[in-house]
Amino acid sequence: QVQLVESGGGVVQPGRSLRLSCAASGFTFSNYGMHWVRQVPGKGLEWVAVIWFDGSNQFYVDSMKGRFTISRDNSKNTLYLQMNSLRAEDTAVYFCARDRGFGELLRYNFDYWGQGTLVTVSS
Amino acid sequence: QSVLTQPPSVSGAPGQRVTISCTGSSSNIGAGYDVHWYQQLPGTAPKLLIYGNNNRPSGVPDRFSGSKSGTSASLAITGLQAEDEADYYCQSYDNSLSGFVVFGGGTKLTVL
Numbered sequence: 649q650v651q652l653v654e655s656g657g658g659v660v661q662p663g664r665s666l667r668l669s670c671a672a673s674g675f676t677f678s679n680y681g682m683h684w685v686r687q688v689p690g691k692g693l694e695w696v697a698v699i700w701f702d703g704s705n706q707f708y709v710d711s712m713k714g715r716f717t718i719s720r721d722n723s724k725n726t727l728y729l730q731m732n733s734l735r736a737e738d739t740a741v742y743f744c745a746r747d748r749g750f751g752e753l754l755r756y757n758f759d760y761w762g763q764g765t766l767v768t769v770s771s
Numbered sequence: 772q773s774v775l776t777q778p779p780s781v782s783g784a785p786g787q788r789v790t791i792s793c794t795g796s797s798s799n800i801g802a803g804y805d806v807h808w809y810q811q812l813p814g815t816a817p818k819l820l821i822y823g824n825n826n827r828p829s830g831v832p833d834r835f836s837g838s839k840s841g842t843s844a845s846l847a848i849t850g851l852q853a854e855d856e857a858d859y860y861c862q863s864y865d866n867s868l869s870g871f872v873v874f875g876g877g878t879k880l881t882v883l
Binding site for chain 2: 683685692693694695698707709710743748755756757758759760761762763764
């Protein structure tokens with residue numbers, strides 16, 4: 649069965665960096681676009697970024713462009729989110745999610761989600 | 772302020788029908804992009820409930836249905852059950868500069 653397991657969250661000081669990972673299993677990871685979505689505790693969902701199935705393209709929500717980098721290692725079936733210059737407002741649960749499309753066809757909606765990893769930015 | 776607008780809360784008694792609205796604009800729903808719905812039970816990850824406006828993934832009961840018209844969409848739940856109590860989010864694609872994927876602010880469904 650499809651499984652997505654995030655890790656790497658924790659408490660980090662403002663201005664520091666953190667890298668999140670999402671280990672995928674139960675499907676051919678290299679065939680699917682992947683996304684990061686975040687949720688401030690008690691609030692709604694916010695899309696962060698997408699990466700193509702082969703890593704050839706990445707797109708970000710404007711507010712995170714330049715600070716966050718999405719990447720993937722298809723040989724390790726793992727998705728990453730490098731977060732730099734973290735701010736208090738980046739405190740959230742970060743979910744990885746699989747795009748419902750296949751290969752080059754991205755559908756920009758999500759059929760499987762991980763359980764999320766909590767990032768707390770605080771001094 | 773979410774790009775898609777949902778009511779903060781709705782409620783209904785067991786067995787009743789409830790609807791949740793999702794209002795967008797000409798850069799997302801009104802531009803013809805599909806609407807998708809997710810259910811988030813307390814303390815869990817979101818789950819795809821409806822995709823492509825009115826399609827249910829395997830395993831989702833037919834009590835859940837979606838529709839779309841103009842710049843709005845709706846999720847209907849019939850035969851309300853206690854386990855339907857959750858947060859529901861609509862989602863679409865947006866062709867403006869701010870981003871690709873947009874969500875509604877979420878609607879808390881309370882089963883009375």
